[in-house]
Amino acid sequence: MSRQGFTLPQGMETDWPALVAASASFRHDLHRHPELTWQERDTSKIIRVSLAQLGIPYRICAGTGTVATLNASSSGRHVGLRADIDALPINEATGLAYTSAHDGCMHACGHDGHAAALMSTAAWLKHHEASLPGPVTLLFQPAEEGGHGAKKMIEDGAIDGLDCIFGWHNWPAIPFGKAVCPNGAVMAGNGTFRITLRGAGGHASQPENTRDPVLAASAVTMALQQIISRRITPQNAAVVSVTSIEAPSGETVIPDSAKMAGSIRLANAADRPLIEGLIRDITISQAKAYGVEADVEVFPRYDATVNHVAEAGLMRNAIAADLGNDWHFGEIPVPIMASEDFSYYLKEIPGAFALIGADDGHGHHEPCHSPRYDFNDRLLPIVTRIYARLAGAPLPAQSTLLNDQP
Structure with missing residues (x-):
C-alpha cells in the first residue's frame, strides 16, 4: 500500500474481515519503512495520520510517541493499551515482498505488528466508542529497544489518570494459539x-x-x-x-x-x-x-516486567476467551530472560503483560532479532480481540477465532 495510513472503506467500519485486512496492510507498510530507536519520525507521522482519519484525538508524547484517548469523558475504569514502534539495526534477510526499504534497519522484533494490532483496536473501539464502559488510552511508544521509551512516556504524562495498563509481545518460541501471562515476573x-x-x-x-x-x-x-x-x-x-x-x-x-x-x-x-x-x-x-x-x-537497563495479580487475571481471561481453555504454554519457563521496558509502567500502575505465541509451522519460528524474522499476521485479529475485550468493547462473531486470515 502507499503511505496512506490505516484506512477502511467507507461503510466497512464494522466489517471484521476488512479490519483484519487493513491491519495487515498497515503492518506491511510499517515493516517496509522501519526506523531506529528515537528516530521514529515517519512512523509516528503515519500513526497520527491514521488516528486522524479514524477521528480519534491524539497528542504527541515523548517526541516520537503518540497518546490517543477514546471515550475520554466517561467516569468508568480508565484502561491503557500499549504498542512499541521502533525497529532494530539489522539487515533484513527475509526476501519478503514488503522487505525493509532501509539498509541496516529492520522490524526484527515485531513492533510493526504490535503497532498494527493497536491501530486495528483503535479502529474497532472508535466505532464502538459509545459502548465503552470507561476511557481507553492508546500508547504508541517509541524507543523500547534499549532507549527507555516507556520512562520518557511516563515523564510526559502518558499514564496520568490511567487505572491500569496492558501490553503484549509476540513470541516465536511459543506455538501459535498458546500464550503465557503469569502473576509476577514474566520477563527479566x-x-x-x-x-x-x-x-x-x-x-x-x-x-x-x-x-x-x-x-x-x-x-x-x-x-x-x-x-x-x-x-x-x-x-x-x-x-x-x-x-x-x-x-x-x-x-x-x-x-x-x-x-x-x-x-x-x-x-x-x-x-x-x-x-x-x-x-x-x-x-x-x-x-x-x-x-x-x-x-x-x-x-x-530495565527492571523485570512484573505483572499485577488482578490485571494478569483479567488478561488471562481475555486470552482464554479467544484462544480457548488450553491456551497456557507451560513448557516455557517464566520469567523468560529477555527484557522489556513495559516494566516502567508496571512499577507505576497496575497492569499485565503477555507473551503470545507466533510459531504456526509456516516460517514464524525465527527468533526475534534475527535477520530472517517476520511477524505472524495471524496474531493481528487475535490481539485486536483481546485488547477490545480488555477495553470492554463489543466483539465480532466468535466463529472466526484462530482461523482469521489477514
Whole structure:
C-alpha cells in the first residue's frame, strides 16, 4: 500500500474481515519503512495520520510517541493499551515482498505488528466508542529497544489518570494459539557492562616482557561465569554473558589493551547490586593477578516486567476467551530472560503483560532479532480481540477465532 495510513472503506467500519485486512496492510507498510530507536519520525507521522482519519484525538508524547484517548469523558475504569514502534539495526534477510526499504534497519522484533494490532483496536473501539464502559488510552511508544521509551512516556504524562495498563509481545518460541501471562515476573530485568583491560604489549615470543591483556580477558571471562553458579541462589533466575572480546593485533604481537562487553539478566531486582558489584570486584582482582589494570562500567537497563495479580487475571481471561481453555504454554519457563521496558509502567500502575505465541509451522519460528524474522499476521485479529475485550468493547462473531486470515 502507499503511505496512506490505516484506512477502511467507507461503510466497512464494522466489517471484521476488512479490519483484519487493513491491519495487515498497515503492518506491511510499517515493516517496509522501519526506523531506529528515537528516530521514529515517519512512523509516528503515519500513526497520527491514521488516528486522524479514524477521528480519534491524539497528542504527541515523548517526541516520537503518540497518546490517543477514546471515550475520554466517561467516569468508568480508565484502561491503557500499549504498542512499541521502533525497529532494530539489522539487515533484513527475509526476501519478503514488503522487505525493509532501509539498509541496516529492520522490524526484527515485531513492533510493526504490535503497532498494527493497536491501530486495528483503535479502529474497532472508535466505532464502538459509545459502548465503552470507561476511557481507553492508546500508547504508541517509541524507543523500547534499549532507549527507555516507556520512562520518557511516563515523564510526559502518558499514564496520568490511567487505572491500569496492558501490553503484549509476540513470541516465536511459543506455538501459535498458546500464550503465557503469569502473576509476577514474566520477563527479566537486564543490564550491560563494558570492561577495558590495560596491560603492556610486546613480541609474542617474549610474553615474560609483557602484561598480556588477552590472557587476562580470558581469565575474567571464565571467572565471571562463576557468579551465577556460586554466588546467586539457584531459585533466582539470572544470567551473566560475556558477549565480545576485542584485542586486535598482529599474529606475533601481544596488544597493549583489550575490551570486553556483556549482558546481565535477572528476575529478582534485589540481585542487581550483588551481580554488578561482583562483576567489578572479580574483573579487577583477576586483572591484577595478571599484572593488568581494569576499568569496569556497568549500565542498568530495565527492571523485570512484573505483572499485577488482578490485571494478569483479567488478561488471562481475555486470552482464554479467544484462544480457548488450553491456551497456557507451560513448557516455557517464566520469567523468560529477555527484557522489556513495559516494566516502567508496571512499577507505576497496575497492569499485565503477555507473551503470545507466533510459531504456526509456516516460517514464524525465527527468533526475534534475527535477520530472517517476520511477524505472524495471524496474531493481528487475535490481539485486536483481546485488547477490545480488555477495553470492554463489543466483539465480532466468535466463529472466526484462530482461523482469521489477514
